[in-house]
Amino acid sequence: MLIQITVNGETRGVHAPPLMSLGRVLREEFHLTGTKLVCGEGFCGSCQVFLDDEAVNSCLVPIATADGRQVRTIESIAEPRGPLSPVQQALKDADAVQCGMCFPGMIVSITSFLENCPHPSRLDVQAALVGNLCRCTGYERIVDAVVMLGAEG
């Protein structure tokens, strides 16, 4: 099936089985490997991307349902040699990143969340991140970073 999607601002066509996941297409066809496919069941959130400006788990989005829509991946969050995005910078400042496997999805999720809730409480952040698992950090510094970023904004 021919699918046309706009990925990080560029409209692209791809022949793919209609129920192949968006995450697989991004990684295997477009080589956007910043999107991490981990659990494959929507629990861990490592594969999150923006689909029409909403953060979704790309592992559970059939590529056919993305036809004609806008996709933004972690690669679009900041220019390769430019400054970090505010969320990336806050996580760096809080020394929140360890192995990094979950962070592409974590950053998409946090960026989406702050667009709708720019000054969140700690509980707000915890509720927003229930679908983003991190097995390294224990979450506290991640939550600290988001709360501090919201307080500054």
Added chain:
Amino acid sequence: MRLASVSNVRLVIPNTVGEAVDLIASKDDPALPLAGGTWVLRGAVRGDGFEPTYVLVSRLPELQTIDWGEGFLSIGAAVTHQQLADALTKESSLGGLFAAAGKSANPAIRRVATVGGNLAATDFAAGDLVPALIVAGAAIHLIDEQGKRTVTVSDFLACRAELLRGALLTHVTIPLGTGISAHERLTLRHAGDYPVAIADIHVELGDDGIVKNATVAIGSVEAVARSWPTLADRLIGSVLDSKIAELATRDLSDEVRPRDGVDASSWYRLQVLPTVVSRAIRTLLHAGGHGC
């Protein structure tokens, strides 16, 4: 049984509900409706495979709408959990459904998973919307080659596979009544996993705070969500009291047939259910009920 691999799956995109029904009712190659697709893709990871043919119904306008009618709410089958939660924020009598739509799974899933998918996934015992729709008195609207039909959620669940054979679930309607409702769920962690037990309660209170009418439903405890009329009867005639509700749930636990699962044993689900019910009562008290 699903056998096809992802490479062999065919997807048809209909222009109308009628085209979708024709594809679903096909004798030679019946198509399965696909909306968000979350449960289908999750099943494939677990080795369930795919059906040979799907029909994409999520773009049909009739299935995408939420309409506030005269005395009822109509929810299209392709409406996502998040869209439903956003639409219900001001409707207090549907507070339970609001909570179910807004707390299920995790934010990213809620933006994709649909109302119709939650109802039609016959192998998913832990759907949040199903018990909430039971206590809301919802009706399920189906269409097949013979025409339209409407069934209660309980009747739908009793013979879901048969009703869905050759039929498309188009929308759900809910009467807008009085009263207050609550939805409580217990997960093993806060990390968006499936609930071990769900309790939904709707009550109508007299001016004196006495429960005049009550409906109770449980989800995830048994293989299929269901109403629990004998527990509802125990709530009628008294003020809302979480301890009484907890004891009544324990007293009636012989009526429950809990399921075993990888996430929790049947024994555990039964043990936690009274607490989940008592929490639902406490939520009702915060929503405007009178306690003793």
